[in-house]
Amino acid sequence: MKNAKNGRTLNAEVYAQLRAQILTGQFMPRQRLKVSQLSEQHGVSLNVVREALNRLAGEQLVELQPQFGFAVRGLSAEDLVDLFEQRGVVESLALRQSIARGDLNWQSDVVAAHHRLGGTAVVSPDDPQKLNPEWLARHEEFNLVMMRACGSPRLLQIVRQLAEASAIYQRALLPLAAVAAELETEHDDLLQRILDGDADGAVRVLLKHMEQTRDAMLPFLVQQEVAGQA
Template identity: 55%
Template sequence: MKTLKEGRSLNQTIYARIRELILTGQLIPGNKLKISELAHRFDVSLNVIREALNRLAGELLVEVAPQQGFSVRGLDADDLRDLTEQRILFESIALRKSIATRDVEWQARLVAANHRLVHTPQTLAEEPGKLNPGWHSRHEDFNFIMMENCGSDWLFLMIKQLAEAFSIYQRVLLPVTAEEGERNADHNELLEAILANDADRATAILTEHLNQTRDVMLNALNAVSPGKKASFIP
């Protein structure tokens, strides 16, 4: 018989695994989540899966509909606009705070993160039109290091949650249209503004970058599913 501690550990593990599958796009936005199938997949009880899905619903990664059960949250134009607006709001505050309290160690981490990013191929060699997960991960690292010096755990947590939800749209909708050099130039320009202690310029570059990314994804979303929430088939 499992102890209470072992039960909590199992529940946390299953929750984390399903969450990762959603964030990486392995569970497709809009698709139904069958509790029995997930229980069989992870070899756990129905209650463990149900608890995990309820937690994820509280994070807005899963939707619950009466008589229909659970599904991965679909992609929606209004939701994407809201996510972008909130990212700009919170990340601008955090970036200004990070710059105001900058030190050599934080600047060095940021420079190193940018170096790793610009030297990582944006696309997969075997699939030139597909975003490289390694590039996406290093892009997130760069963004989070920019914000982590803000001095507020609550603010940083909110930023991470918004960025994770935003990343679901990116993995599905963001085509690789810009040249790598162009994207690298954007990040280099942002880094230069940060290192120059120019918070106004840095937040303006950040805002423009997020708005441009939103517009590209809105165009892609509208092409797939105009005027309604989109579901995707793997």
């Protein structure tokens, strides 16, 4: 692997692989990330792994703890509340701008993303208590497509970063599956508001949906914090 690729490409690939493993739940919150072990697994130098982990720390996906090393960032009720508050601010702005600027092609993309989401089972086929990873990916896609016509790459970058952080919570708080199924009907209302050009109504539905999702996760997270597992 080392001989086949230049240093810059190698660094980017290791960073992308580690990032994907965190976002998809292959590495759990607070799990220690041993540089030597990751170096061996990926067939790269220690420096390449450290560079990737430092970059992920800059994105607040990884923490560098004194005398402990790198670990996946932990979850907390305080962070969850802050995360969803900031998502509400950022996504409200992005959605308003998208509705104001979006054309027929954008509307078609939103409809298509909604259709794919609606056609995907919420509950995992392997465990009825868990979210279906494919549904969560479709949910993230629908959310991002709604914001895509906002006209600001920087705003979209922030939307994407906060959405990815939220997905970590949703994947970790597995009992949310049943609640997610109940919230799914709100996507229909949100789509209709978008197609009607009703920015105020769409934002109200979006914020309500986010508030309910947050409130559904909080009890499970508080229980884990009390038990010292978060």
